Amino acid sequence: MSTAGSSTTAANGAHLSPLTGLPGADRTARIGRVGGVNLNASGVEREEFEVDVLFVGAGAASLASAITLQRLAQAKGQELSILILEKAEDIGYHTLSGAVMDPRAMQELFPDFLEQGCPVESEVTFDCVDVLFAGGGKFRLKGALVPPQFKNHGNYIVSLYKVVRWLKDQAEELGIDIYAGFAASEVLYDGDRVVGVQTRDSGLAKDGSQKGNFEPGMNVKARATVFAEGTRGSLTKGLISKLGLDAGKNPQIWETGIKEIWSIPEERGKQMLGSVIHTALHPLGTRGYGGGWIYGQKDNKLSIGFVVGLDHPDAKLDPHALFVQWKQHPALAELLEGGKIERYGAKTIPGGGYYSLPRTYGDGFMLIGDCAGFVNMARLKGIHLAMKSGMLAAEALIDALAADDTSAGKLKRYEELVEGSWIKAELWGVRNFRQAFAEGFFAGSIDAGLQMITGGRGLKARRGVHPDYQYTERIDKSLLTKPTFDDGLSLDKLTDVYHSGAVHEEDQPSHLVITDPDICVTRCTEEFGNPCQNFCPAAVYEWTERSAKDGVMINASNCVHCKTCDVADPYQVIEWTVPEGGGGPKYIDM
Structure with a gap:
């Protein structure tokens, strides 16, 4: 009927x-x-x-x-x-x-x-790019030095x-x-x-x-x-x-973005209203694709976040850890001093562009x-x-x-x-942009500059790319380290998840399905060190002493629906499916 x-x-x-x-x-x-x-x-x-x-x-x-x-x-x-x-x-x-x-x-x-x-929140009144250095310094690009893609006058926060x-x-x-x-x-x-x-x-x-x-x-x-x-x-x-x-x-390639909303002291909040600041280099250096943002909103609030490409080769890639390290840089720490977190969230972003449609x-x-x-x-x-x-x-x-x-x-x-x-x-006009960085930061930066001159072509007429998970290297090549956490600026994953408002019915079939659990406790442990415990920004995948026998513990109720696991798992055995309707984060004002 x-x-x-x-x-x-x-x-x-x-x-x-x-x-x-x-x-x-x-x-x-x-x-x-x-x-x-x-x-x-x-x-x-x-x-x-x-x-x-x-x-x-x-x-x-x-x-x-x-x-x-x-x-x-x-x-x-x-x-x-x-x-x-x-x-x-x-x-x-x-x-x-x-x-x-x-x-x-x-x-x-x-x-x-x-x-x-x-x-x-505001029309954009100021934009710049801050190049952050590991030692704590920064170099600001503003005015005519801001790359064209980061010019935001006429846009709205x-x-x-x-x-x-x-x-x-x-x-x-x-x-x-x-x-x-x-x-x-x-x-x-x-x-x-x-x-x-x-x-x-x-x-x-x-x-x-x-x-x-x-x-x-x-x-x-x-x-x-x-x-x-x-x-x-x-x-x-x-x-x-x-x-x-x-x-x-081309296969689609992805980034994971981590975001927090902060309230900051009133005087600083008024100064930041309408500002759009993007950051480069630290903490990724030249080993991966990504960067940060700081957007000044109404009511003395800041939207801050960090994006990292999931084609990063390190098996210990942890977008949330990179975000925390980014906040610990003096340029961010000084901006957030005296403030407090309001909201947290994470999501993947499709970055492949025209050739990946x-x-x-x-x-x-x-x-x-x-x-x-x-x-x-x-x-x-x-x-x-x-x-x-x-x-x-x-x-x-x-x-x-x-x-x-x-x-x-x-x-x-x-x-x-x-x-x-x-x-x-x-x-x-940017058809080869993201793919160029799969060959490294310097190669990507050079080609990105040439693409602006050649109408998006760059060094190659059409750049190919592999799925993100195929770039992951064995665990013994890992160089990334974890930051230290506290109750102020450097929140751990579980504390951040609390600020996402994520709620799921506990007694339901897990919406995160591992189709071949044996791979997790055998090959993945040896080859990649079970990267799901790192790349998930919500502490969903937990490995304990029992995991060698029983496998990963899945804390599905933590899930913020970012889909990073579905993209980054090196064996593609994690399937993200929908939970019961109504479950998930509450990204109010995000």
């Missing part, structure tokens, strides 16, 4: 869509009454719900796309049922970015976005959480249904055609048995499904593999935003690209829906629109 476009009216006269209007258990019960019933191969009855367009993920890309689609539909007199599913407990809780926003896409979507109240919350309000005003707390766990196929998603069961115990509050996930069917899961989306990963969407493309369309589906890789790593920016990709996807989709044809042949229009847009122009 299809319920596309169905609705009801509450006792107070308010309009309610089939998936909104009732909190908690009541709204779950409401979902159970819409749609038909499907008895799948496992014998579990699942409710079915049908919409015209389903968006998986409620970030900036999907919200911009849904808003554009609904506007186009209304202009054409079309009535569409549009649904956005989000795995977080509330919209924005899993949204994390630096963030300095290039306003180009936002201005196209809302020309008067500032007048309409889009939240920004934002909390992406706040921006996404504002976009959510604009979408709901247009009648778009947005539903948080529902984690999409499987792609539904008809042959190779995507027909929707299945949401994750809730109320399962650790052993997989059903508890008293068991609720089976539901099948949400759609004429078109738009994947906007964010970085390293688990469904997107499977979709790319199943349909060979990355054929002929998979095919972004197929029968019944599209990929937009970070899950497709629309990020300019040279500028450390992706919000504007993510939003624009969603807006272009909506332009292609409206024509496909009108023709009742959401085949790959029809949705190819999306790729054509991207190729003719400023997305292509921007990414083409």
Whole structure:
């Protein structure tokens, strides 16, 4: 039974869509009454719900796309049922970015976005690059010496959480249904055609048995499904593999970014408002790709963070430890003195650029935003690209829906629109940037300079790259060391995780799956020293004296959903899947 476009009216006269209007258990019960019933191969009855367009993920890309689609539909007199599913407990809780926003896409979507109240912390008033030295010194590049990609005048410092919350309000005003707390766990196929998603069961115990509050996930069917899961989306990963969407493309390469929000003394906070400072060199030196940021926000707050490429060769690579060492440099320590931490978070960032973009369309589906890789790593920016990709996807989709044809042949229009847009122009200009640094810091820096002269080409017409995990060297070649921790500036992982607000139902099957545990206690121990205990920024993977026999202890409740483990594991036996809907960090104001 299809319920596309169905609705009801509450006792107070308010309009309610089939998936909104009732909190908690009541709204779950409401979902159970819409749609038909499907008895799948496992014998579990699942409710079915049908919409015209389903968006998986409620970030900036999907919200911009849904808003554009609904506007186009209304202009054409079309009535569409549009649904956005989000795995977080509330919209924005899993949204994390630096963030300095290039306003180009936002201005196209809302020309008067500032007048309409889009939240920004400050327009950028000052930018520079600080080269930090291990001995404690620094050299500042400012004015004409700032590399072009780090010039930020005309951009805005934002909390992406706040921006996404504002976009959510604009979408709901247009009648778009947005539903948080529902984690999409499987792609539904008809042959190779995507027909929707299945949401994750809730109320399962650790052993997989059903508890008293068991609720089976539901099948949400759609004429078109738009994947906007964010970085390293688990469904997107499977979709790319199943349909060979990355054929002929460079493998995607990744960075992990660690972020904290700090409150600092008022006088210093006022001086920093509107400032954008990027840092280079320390603590990575010349052995890896990465750097730091410091952004001055309202209310005497700083957004600070450190990004490191996961193609770093050291088996003891620990992004969180590097972040702590970075904060211990006098330039950071003096800035944070007398302040206190407010929030913590981590996420992976797709850095491969143009040559790592998979095919972004197929029968019944599209990929937009970070899950497709629309990020300019040279500028450390992706919000504007993510939003624009969603807006272009909506332009292609409206024509496909009108023709009742959401085949790959029809949705190819999306790729054509991207190729003719400023997305292509921007990414083409840095098409070889990140790959060049896989050959080392100095080689990458030289080639990056040549790329600015040659329109993005550099020394090679097209640079190849390997998956990040293939660069990891044996443990006996490790040079990285751990910092010392304290209760002030240098917080350990568990203390930082507390500041992420991460909460998961403890009694549920682990959403972190090791597909071959034997490798962990044999080959990985000997060859790489079990790097999961290092690269995870949330202390999820713990090795004890019993681990040689029983294997790694997985503290899944610590997980901040960064996906570093899924990327960096040298044997690719760690699979990140979605936990029960609503679980994870709470990146409020991040």
